[in-house]
Amino acid sequence: MRPSLILILLCLLTALAAVGALAVGSNGVDFGGMFSALLGQSDATNREIIFDLRLPRALNAFGCGALLALAGALLQALLRNPLADPFVLGISSGAGALSLIAMLFGAGAALTAAAGFGGALASTGILFLLAWRGGLLPIRLLLAGVILSAAWGALITLLLALAPDAPLRGMVFWLMGDLAQADSGRAWLAPVAAFVSLALAFPLARSLDALGQGELSAAALGVAVGRLRALALLLAALITALVVVIAGSIGFVGLVTPHLMRLAGLRRHRELLPACVFAGGTLLLLADVISRSVVAPLQLPVGAVTAALGAPMFLWLLSRSAKR
Amino acid sequence: MLSAPTRKVEVILRTSNLGVEVGGKTICQDFNLNIERGSRWAILGINGAGKTTLISTLAGIRAPETGSITLNDRPLGEFAPRERAMRIGLMVQDDHDEAETTVLDIALLGRLPYLEWWQMESAADEAIAIDALNAVGLKGMEVRRAATLSGGERRRLAIAALITQQAPLLMLDEPNSHLDLHQQIALLDLLCSLPDRTLVMSLHDVNLAARYCTHALLLFAGEGEGDGMGKGGACAGPIAEMLDPGVLSKLYRHPVTAHDTAAGRVFLPT
Numbered sequence: 001m002r003p004s005l006i007l008i009l010l011c012l013l014t015a016l017a018a019v020g021a022l023a024v025g026s027n028g029v030d031f032g033g034m035f036s037a038l039l040g041q042s043d044a045t046n047r048e049i050i051f052d053l054r055l056p057r058a059l060n061a062f063g064c065g066a067l068l069a070l071a072g073a074l075l076q077a078l079l080r081n082p083l084a085d086p087f088v089l090g091i092s093s094g095a096g097a098l099s100l101i102a103m104l105f106g107a108g109a110a111l112t113a114a115a116g117f118g119g120a121l122a123s124t125g126i127l128f129l130l131a132w133r134g135g136l137l138p139i140r141l142l143l144a145g146v147i148l149s150a151a152w153g154a155l156i157t158l159l160l161a162l163a164p165d166a167p168l169r170g171m172v173f174w175l176m177g178d179l180a181q182a183d184s185g186r187a188w189l190a191p192v193a194a195f196v197s198l199a200l201a202f203p204l205a206r207s208l209d210a211l212g213q214g215e216l217s218a219a220a221l222g223v224a225v226g227r228l229r230a231l232a233l234l235l236a237a238l239i240t241a242l243v244v245v246i247a248g249s250i251g252f253v254g255l256v257t258p259h260l261m262r263l264a265g266l267r268r269h270r271e272l273l274p275a276c277v278f279a280g281g282t283l284l285l286l287a288d289v290i291s292r293s294v295v296a297p298l299q300l301p302v303g304a305v306t307a308a309l310g311a312p313m314f315l316w317l318l319s320r321s322a323k324r
Numbered sequence: 325m326l327s328a329p330t331r332k333v334e335v336i337l338r339t340s341n342l343g344v345e346v347g348g349k350t351i352c353q354d355f356n357l358n359i360e361r362g363s364r365w366a367i368l369g370i371n372g373a374g375k376t377t378l379i380s381t382l383a384g385i386r387a388p389e390t391g392s393i394t395l396n397d398r399p400l401g402e403f404a405p406r407e408r409a410m411r412i413g414l415m416v417q418d419d420h421d422e423a424e425t426t427v428l429d430i431a432l433l434g435r436l437p438y439l440e441w442w443q444m445e446s447a448a449d450e451a452i453a454i455d456a457l458n459a460v461g462l463k464g465m466e467v468r469r470a471a472t473l474s475g476g477e478r479r480r481l482a483i484a485a486l487i488t489q490q491a492p493l494l495m496l497d498e499p500n501s502h503l504d505l506h507q508q509i510a511l512l513d514l515l516c517s518l519p520d521r522t523l524v525m526s527l528h529d530v531n532l533a534a535r536y537c538t539h540a541l542l543l544f545a546g547e548g549e550g551d552g553m554g555k556g557g558a559c560a561g562p563i564a565e566m567l568d569p570g571v572l573s574k575l576y577r578h579p580v581t582a583h584d585t586a587a588g589r590v591f592l593p594t
Contacts, residue, residue, distance in 0.1 A: 203441040210433050212425065216416040219385040221489070222409030222437040267424045 003271040006264055010278040014062070017285040021058040022050060024289050025296075056187030060179050061288040061302070062281035063190020064247045065257075069280020070197055071239040072254030073261075073272055077208040078232040079138045085255035086240040089145030093152030094123030095244040096175060100159045103167050103174065113245045120241030123148060124234070135226040136233060174248045176301035179288055190246055191281075197239050198277050204228060205269035250303045252310025253280050253287075259314070334361040336396060336493055336522050337382065343390030346377045351543060352558035355391070359522060359539075361492075366533035366563070367526040369543030370576055375526035376417070376497050378543065378558075382524065383414040383495045395493075409437035413491035415482050417498055427473070428466040430481055431457055434488025456487035460514060476507040483514065494518075496525040500532070512536045530572060530580070530591045533563065540566035542575050567591065 023034045036042040037050040068086055075084040086092060098119030102112040130144035131137055156175070163171060207228050210218040219225050243250070257280040258272065266272045284302070287309060291300040337359040344351040351374030359365060367375050380386040382393065384400045393400040395411060403411070413434075431453040432445050439445065445453075457463060460480040465473075473481060479499065486494060499515065500508040508529075515523060516536055524541075527533050533540060544557030559566070572580040572591055579594040 206433075206436055206439065206441060209429070210436055213430065213433065214416065216380070216385065216414070219405070220383060220409065220412075220414035220416065221433060222404075222406030224405050262424055265424070267426065267429060 003266055003268075003275075006261075006266060007271065007275055007278070010275055010282070014278050014282045014285075017282045017289075018058055018062070021061065021285050021289050022054050024293050025049070025054055057179055057288065058285060059187040059191050060247065061285045063187075063192070063194045064179065064243050064250060065253050065284025065287075066194035066277040066281035067190060067197060067239045067243050068250060068254035068284070069257035069276035070194065070201060070273060071236040071243075072280075073258040073269070073276045074201060074204075074208075074232045074236045074239075075254075076258055077211060077269065078136075078229055078236070079142055080212065081138070081142060082259065083255070084142070085251075086236065086243070087249065087251060087254070088149065089123075089127060089141070089237075090147075090149030090152055091120050091123045091127070091145075091237050091240045092244045092249055093149045093156065094126075095120035095241055096249060097152045097155045097159070098122075099174065099245070100156060100163075100171050103171050104159060104163055106167070116245040117241050120237060120244060123152070124237040124241075127233070127237075128230075136229040138229075141233070173301060176248065176303040179247050179284075179302050180299070190243070193239070193242055194277055194281065197235060198273060200235055201232075201273050202270065204232060205273060208232070208269040248303065250284065250306055252306045252314065253284050256310050256314050257283060263320075335359065336361045337400075337524075338394045338397070339382070339388075339391060340394075341391035342381075342388050342393065344374065344378055344381050345389045346374060349374070349545075351378055351545075353390070355558050355560075357541070357560050359493075359524065361522055362520075363539050364516060364523040364537045365525070365539045365541055365560075366537040367524065367541045367543065368528075368530065368533060368575060369526075370545055373543040373545040375543060378541075379414070379495050379497050379524065379526060383412050384408050385414065406437040409489065409491065411491050411493060413486045413489045413494045415486050415494070415496040415499060417501070425470050426466065427457065427462060427468050427470055427481055428453060430470050431484045431488050434485040434490075437489065452490070453484070453488045456484040457481075459487060460484045476503055476511075479503060479507070479511060480514075483511065487518065492520060493522045494524070496523070498526050498528065501528070508532065530567060534567055534589065534591070537563050539563055542566060542571065544575060 019034075022038075023031045033042060033046050034050055037046045040047075071086040072084070075086065075089070076082055078084070095116040096119070099112050099116035102115035107115065126148060127141060127144055128136075131141040133140070160168070160171060207218065207223045210221050210223050211225065211228065215225050218228075257276050261272055261275045261279055264275075266275050284306065287305045288302050291302040291305040294300060335358045337357075339355060339357040342355040342357070343353045344355075367378065369375055377386070381388050384393070384395070384403065387401065395403065395408070400408065428450075432449065434453065434456070435445055435449045439449070454466065457466065460483050462477065462480055462484060465477075470478070470481060483499075486496075494515070496515070500511055503511060512532060512535075515521075515525075523537075539561065540563050541558065541560040544559075569580050569582045569591065576593070580591050581594055583590050583592060
């Protein structure tokens with residue numbers, strides 16, 4: 001299939017998923033209710049459900065999924081490792097640990113978010129310090145990231161063990177990933193950030209393709225490899241920090257989406273990166289619909305849904321690629 | 325007495341007092357080298373003598389420890405990376421990924437130095453890449469996954485990418501390693517038939533160097549000091565002067581003898 005056709009299909013899929021996300025929910029507003037609300041012919045309650053509850057949540061889900069998939073694609077290219085995702089380098093664990101500390105001390109949403117962002121940036125700084133030897137060495141970066149991730153993980157376990165009951169439930173839900181956290185006024189943030197990040201990553205596309213053929217080959221073609229790696233890592237780190245702050249840890253979207261798109265036949269990053277934005281956004285949008293409709297009116301944490309969907313999907317991909 | 329006609333030789337790459345070290349080991353020091361347009365250089369030396377490091381340095385993707393390198397009389401370090409890549413092509417030893425990349429994708433990467441990030445590869449770029457694939461005998465293989473190519477095909481694909489890059493100075497790190505006899509000859513025939521190219525390649529086969537190259541650069545891995553060579557032991561010159569049984573015996577730390585045959589002079593290890 002032609003790459004442009006795949007991209008068009010993905011856009012259509014995103015639109016369908018968005019309609020689904022607006023029409024499905026525990027409040028009894030269905031397709032008819034949704035359309036009349038969108039056309040402004042519905043009562044105030046319906047409009048409130050659509051515009052103040054479902055739309056912000058859908059925007060949030062799409063934006064976070066898109067960001068995660070984009071960060072995953074960047075990191076997989078940067079590390080030349082198909083198992084890389086936004087969580088493997090410990091950036092999100094750093095954000096998680098500091099956010100939990102803030103919650104433990106009873107900090108409000110804004111302060112918790114700031115602490116999380118600080119944690120992600122601190123983690124990235126430590127990564128640069130450990131992995132920089134006149135340039136970022138992928139193997140050092142990966143090792144440092146895995147160890148950093150383990151260390152933050154230990155701290156998170158410790159915090160959960162020591163936390164009093166009152167903040168504990170919120171902390172656990174935060175860790176599992178929760179798209180309901182964002183208030184409706186700021187729901188535009190994630191999708192806007194996704195398209196801004198795409199615009200920033202897009203100029204790197206051909207250089208990332210060259211990097212796939214090896215560091216020296218890329219350098220010989222005129223790619224400034226050191227600068228490329230630093231830029232890609234920085235962008236992926238900022239993206240991860242933002243998503244963790246908005247929605248907590250949501251796994252598997254960042255890992256699986258780039259692989260799905262490659263298997264669909266998108267090889268070059270100038271096609272892969274935009275496709276990841278739409279596909280990752282759609283995946284998380286659908287996961288969110290499932291998370292709020294399966295046991296409605298209760299909600300499953302969306303991080304659990306993506307992991308439950310993503311783990312078998314990834315194992316399937318892995319067995320398929322092993323056969324070829 | 326007639327004055328000899330002065331043939332203008334153009335030096336494309338020049339090193340002055342070049343010093344290259346890696347891991348505390350000196351590969352060459354105070355090394356002066358003039359690579360003339362159209363010449364074909366073989367870099368010879370034992371494993372670990374620093375052939376790869378020297379090639380990377382001459383290709384400008386690694387800075388020398390001391391001394392300077394000029395490309396067309398301009399310091400190599402002053403070239404922007406892509407500007408340099410339009411003039412020097414480098415084929416490194418195998419390092420390929422297992423992704424879905426196709427043969428044409430890889431050949432087209434040779435156009436990277438010429439394209440701004442917002443530009444798509446044009447029909448002209450694609451034609452250059454396809455011509456290059458045809459030249460190396462990979463005609464009709466454009467959409468094949470590169471991971472499914474044989475070792476010889478993979479090497480020819482790398483040459484196609486190098487041709488697509490259209491740089492006048494080509495550097496190749498062991499272009500014929502792991503290839504069968506026929507593939508080695510075919511590859512070197514192909515490289516030497518490229519028009520208007522200057523070649524610098526590291527080789528392990530002295531007889532292939534003698535057959536295909538005009539000049540040789542010997543890296544003695546520290547063994548040649550005090551014999552009128554720079555410290556670290558590098559020397560360079562026309563191939564006929566450099567390939568001498570005594571010198572080669574020292575180079576490879578193994579006795580080498582020369583035998584004159586109907587096919588020319590061959591060197592054999594004893």
